Amino acid sequence: MFEAIAFYLFAFLTIAMFYITVTTSQALYAITALAAGMIFISAFFFILGADFLGAIQIVVYSGAVMALYAFGMMFFDTTRDVKEKQGNKAIILGLSILAAILIVVIFAVPMVSNNITALYPMVAGAGNTQEIGMVLFTKYLVPFEVAAVMLLVAMISGIVLAGKKMDLSLTLMSDEEIEAEKNEKVRS
Amino acid sequence: MIEIGLTHYLVLSTILFAIGLFGVMRRKNLLLLFFATEILLNSVNIAFAAISHYYGDLTGQLFAFFVIAIAASEVAVGLGLLIVWHKRHGNINLDKMSTMRG
Secondary structure, X not given: OHHHHHHXXXXXXXXXXXXXXXXXXXXXXXXXXXXXXXXXXXXXXXXXXXXXXXXXXXXXXXXXXXXXXXXXXXXXXXXXXOOEOOOOHHHHHHHHHHHHHHHXXXXXXXXXXXXXXXXXXXXXXXXHHHHHHHHHOOOOHHXXXXXXXHHHHHHHHHHHHHHOOOOOOHHHOOHHHXXXXXXXXXXX | OOOOOHHHHHHHHHHHHHHHHHHHXXXXXXXXXXXXXXXXXXXXXXXXXXXXXXOOEOHHHHHHHHHHHHHHHHHHXXXXXXXXXXXXXXXXXXXXXXXXXX
C-alpha cells in the first residue's frame, strides 16, 4: 500500500521534473529541475531495496554531476532564452518509431523471460551494501578497475581541456596566434 | 493497481526515456542536450534496478553503477570540450557546429 503510494508520487514528480527540464526555455530552470529529478529517482532505488545505489545516485548525480554542470554554466551565457530547434523530420520520425518499439518490447519481455534464473543471487542475511561489495570485488573486479582508469582519463582530459594555460587564455586567441605561440616554443 | 510489479517500473522507465528522446530531438543548445542525455541514462538505471530487485539478481545494480561511472566521465569530457568551443566561438549552438572547422 505505502509502496504503491510512494511509487506513484515519485513517478509523477520525476516525470514532471524531467518534462520541465526538456521543455523550459530557461537554462537555470532546466538545471534545477534536473537536480530535483535526480533526487526523486534515488527514491525508486530506496523503494527497490538498492540502498547503496540510491546513495550513489544522490552523491554522484546531485552532487558531482550537477556541480560540474553548474560550474560549466558559469562559462556560458545562460541569461538569454534558449532557442529551439526546428525539427528535422527524418530524425523525429526515426526516434518516435524507436520509442514505440521500446514500449512494445517492454510489454513483451516479461512474457518470454519467465524462466530467467539469477546469475549472482542475493546472499541471505547480508545488507545491500555488503552484497554489492562481495559481487563487485569478486566477479566484477576487472570492470571496476577499468572504470577507475576511465574516470582518471576523464579527469585529466577535463583539466587539460578546461584549465590549460589559463594565464595565457589559449582558447581566446586566433589560430594564427596559436601557431605563433607554438613556433615560439619550438624555437626556444 | 495497488501491487507494484516489474511492469510498472519498466513503463516508468520508458516514459522517462521518451522524455529524454524528446529533449534530444528538441534542443539546439548543447548544454541542454547534455541534460537530455542524463535523463536517458537515468531512465535505464531505473529499469536495471527494478529488474535486479524482481529477479533477485545483483547484476542489474552493478550495471547501474557502471552506467553512473560512464555518465560522470561523459560529463567531465563533454563539458571540457564545450568550454573550449564556447571560448573560441562564443556560442554553443548545435546548428553552427556542423561544419567541423577547427
